[in-house]
Amino acid sequence: MTRIYDISQTIRPGIPVWPGDRSFALNRTWNIEPGCPVNVSELVMSTHTGSHADSRLHFDEQGVDCAATPLDAYIGPATLIDLSAEVPSGGLVEPRHLEGKLPARVERVLIKLFDRFPHEGWDPKFPAMHPDSIQLLADRGCKLIGLDVPSLDPQDSKTLDAHFKVDATGMAILEGLVLDNVPTGDYELIALPLKIEGADGSPVRAVLRSIP
Ligand SMILES: Nc1ccccc1C(=O)C[C@H](N)C(=O)O
Numbered sequence: 001m002t003r004i005y006d007i008s009q010t011i012r013p014g015i016p017v018w019p020g021d022r023s024f025a026l027n028r029t030w031n032i033e034p035g036c037p038v039n040v041s042e043l044v045m046s047t048h049t050g051s052h053a054d055s056r057l058h059f060d061e062q063g064v065d066c067a068a069t070p071l072d073a074y075i076g077p078a079t080l081i082d083l084s085a086e087v088p089s090g091g092l093v094e095p096r097h098l099e100g101k102l103p104a105r106v107e108r109v110l111i112k113l114f115d116r117f118p119h120e121g122w123d124p125k126f127p128a129m130h131p132d133s134i135q136l137l138a139d140r141g142c143k144l145i146g147l148d149v150p151s152l153d154p155q156d157s158k159t160l161d162a163h164f165k166v167d168a169t170g171m172a173i174l175e176g177l178v179l180d181n182v183p184t185g186d187y188e189l190i191a192l193p194l195k196i197e198g199a200d201g202s203p204v205r206a207v208l209r210s211i212p
Pocket residue numbers: 018021046048054058150151152153175
C-alpha cells in the first residue's frame with residue numbers, strides 16, 4: 001500500500017511571502033446568481049509564493065521560463081534528509097553536513113532545514129546552501145534540489161552563489177516545501193511547475209509517494 005505525503009504549503013490569503021513581495025489574493029470575478037451559473041476567480045500572487053519551482057529566468061535574464069523548463073527532474077526517485085538539527089539559524093549547509101547522509105549516487109535530494117515549518121511567520125535567518133554543497137550533490141548525479149526554506153541562498157544574498165552553482169550544474173530547484181511529518185528516506189517525487197509563458201517561477205503541488 002503506497003502512501004502520499006502532501007509536502008505543499010496551503011496557498012491562502014495571508015500566506016507569508018518574501019519581504020516586499022506581492023501578497024496572495026483570490027478575487028471573485030463572477031458569482032453564481034440569476035443569469036450567471038458559475039463562480040470564477042482571479043489569482044494575484046508572486047511566482048515564488050509558497051511551495052514553488054524556480055525557472056532559470058528568475059536569476060538569469062537569458063534563462064528559460066517555466067513553460068520551457070524540462071519536466072523530467074520534477075518526477076522520480078528522491079531522497080529526503082533532515083539537517084534541521086545540524087545547520088543553525090543563519091547557517092549554510094556545508095559538504096560535511098551531507099557526506100554521511102547521502103548515498104554515492106542520488107537523483108533528487110530534499111533537505112529539511114526547519115525544525116518546524118513556520119506556516120504563520122517568516123524566518124529571515126533561514127538556513128541556506130553553500131555552493132560547495134551544490135557541487136557535491138551534482139558530483140553524485142543529483143538533478144533536483146528541494147528545500148523547505150524560501151531560497152537556496154540567504155535572504156540578504158546579492159550574489160546568489162547557490163543559485164548560480166545550481167545553474168552551472170543544470171539542477172532543478174524547489175523551495176518552500178513542507179517537510180515536517182515526513183520520515184526521512186526514499187520516495188517518488190511529483191512536483192510539476194505550471195506551463196506559464198514568461199514565468200520566473202511557478203507554484204507546484206508537491207507530493208512524495210512512498211515506494212512499496
Ligand atoms: N520573491 C522574491 C522577491 C525578491 C527576491 C527574492 C524573492 C524570492 O522569493 C526568493 C526566491 N524564492 C528564490 O528563488 O530564492
